[in-house]
Amino acid sequence: MKIMMLALLPAALLTGCTPRIEVAAPEEPITINMNVKIEHEIHIKVDKDVEALLKNRSDLF
Structure with missing residues (x-):
């Protein structure tokens, strides 16, 4: 019985870890x-020619 208890003791201690x-x-x-x-x-910078074209042709956009 003591041998069986000594064999189960390490297994019981390891399951707790x-x-x-x-x-x-x-x-x-x-x-x-x-x-x-x-x-x-x-901010958009345009040339004067393009600005004049956009003013004259408002149907472009």
Whole structure:
């Protein structure tokens, strides 16, 4: 009986040392803030000939 207990003792001690990994969902939901303000300005430089053409032919665009 003592031999059997001595054989099981190391096995019992080693099972207590096994690592445990736990995956759990968070308690509160994940929120992503997407409040983004985008501003831009476009500056176009044109030659005087092109500017005159655009003024005379407004049907181009």
